[in-house]
Amino acid sequence: MADPSVVALLEENMREEHAAIAQYLYHAFRLQGDLRADLEEIAREEMRHLQWLAEALAAEGRPPVMERGDVTWEASSAAEALRLNAGLEERAVASYQQAARAVSDPALRLLFERIAADERVHARTFAEMAELAEAMGLALHPRPEEVKTAGLSAEELAQDIALLAADLRLEYTVILQYVYQAFVVKDCKLSRTLLEDQGQESMKHMGWLAEAIVDLGSLPVLEAGPINPATDQEEILVLNLRLEHEAHDQYARHLELLRHPRAREALGRIFEQESFHIRQFALLQEASAGTAAPQRPSEWPRLTVGSLLGQRQW
Numbered sequence: 001m002a003d004p005s006v007v008a009l010l011e012e013n014m015r016e017e018h019a020a021i022a023q024y025l026y027h028a029f030r031l032q033g034d035l036r037a038d039l040e041e042i043a044r045e046e047m048r049h050l051q052w053l054a055e056a057l058a059a060e061g062r063p064p065v066m067e068r069g070d071v072t073w074e075a076s077s078a079a080e081a082l083r084l085n086a087g088l089e090e091r092a093v094a095s096y097q098q099a100a101r102a103v104s105d106p107a108l109r110l111l112f113e114r115i116a117a118d119e120r121v122h123a124r125t126f127a128e129m130a131e132l133a134e135a136m137g138l139a140l141h142p143r144p145e146e147v148k149t150a151g152l153s154a155e156e157l158a159q160d161i162a163l164l165a166a167d168l169r170l171e172y173t174v175i176l177q178y179v180y181q182a183f184v185v186k187d188c189k190l191s192r193t194l195l196e197d198q199g200q201e202s203m204k205h206m207g208w209l210a211e212a213i214v215d216l217g218s219l220p221v222l223e224a225g226p227i228n229p230a231t232d233q234e235e236i237l238v239l240n241l242r243l244e245h246e247a248h249d250q251y252a253r254h255l256e257l258l259r260h261p262r263a264r265e266a267l268g269r270i271f272e273q274e275s276f277h278i279r280q281f282a283l284l285q286e287a288s289a290g291t292a293a294p295q296r297p298s299e300w301p302r303l304t305v306g307s308l309l310g311q312r313q314w
């Protein structure tokens with residue numbers, strides 16, 4: 001029987017980790033050089049926290065939470081953005097320390113203490129990065145003077161930006177869909193493919209689109225569409241193939257319309273990788289159908305979220 005107060009703690013912290021990832025990536029997309037790489041590295045560590053919390057929720061028989069907590073998007077300079085992030089980390093340290101004190105299960109206490117230790121390092125790192133950014137007078141991009149219009153009118157640029165924004169929304173949705181699936185799917189090989197392969201590649205796609213939007217003089221909007229909560233492997237593979245085809249078709253249409261070379265370059269590379277994604281999911285679907293014979297899909301046991309999430313599978 002799941003403890004409601006433990007479940008609430010884990011769910012709340014999943015929302016906060018998701019918010020931190022979005023906030024740090026948003027700032028990373030607007031920075032250049034080493035600071036961007038450092039921010040992305042911290043965002044990757046928050047992804048691991050998200051995964052640990054999802055596993056702890058699974059141990060309570062509960063599905064992962066993919067909603068996001070509040071994000072502070074805007075800052076007037078790189079230093080201010082980094083100080084905002086340091087503040088977020090300090091609040092996370094306090095929150096995880098409090099969570100560690102509130103639980104009686106030693107494994108959960110260890111988890112919260114472990115994450116609190118990471119967040120303490122993050123807070124210090126962000127404070128140091130903020131000082132560096134301050135000393136260097138670093139700005140957040142885009143800055144009007146550096147926008148490369150490539151000879152396009154304001155209206156043409158706006159059209160390109162709108163296309164890229166739609167693609168970015170699709171990539172963010174796909175990321176959440178695959179991360180959710182990686183957390184709930186029973187097969188550990190498929191889980192790794194979803195998280196370390198398809199999920200991470202989609203994160204790169206989102207980054208390239210966001211950076212292209214910044215280069216064209218606009219700000220990326222990090223909002224995702226709804227995700228499908230299916231947990232059955234067959235359903236997941238059908239859904240993902242549909243998603244990949246949808247992305248592939250949308251990007252093909254947009255490549256016909258995009259004018260700016262920077263936008264075309266970013267989306268062109270993504271488009272090519274989506275072809276591989278389609279082939280990878282198609283192969284997984286074939287392999288999965290092969291191992292399931294002679295059962296027909298309609299006769300397969302229906303797995304509930306609870307039965308899939310009972311324990312860690314690897």
Ligand SMILES: [Fe+2]
Pocket residue numbers: 017020045046049092115119
């Ligand atoms: Fe975290």
Ligand SMILES: [Fe+2]
Pocket residue numbers: 020046089092118119122
């Ligand atoms: Fe952190």
Ligand SMILES: [Fe+2]
Pocket residue numbers: 171174201202205247270274
């Ligand atoms: Fe993608």
Ligand SMILES: [Fe+2]
Pocket residue numbers: 174202244247273274277
């Ligand atoms: Fe894809």
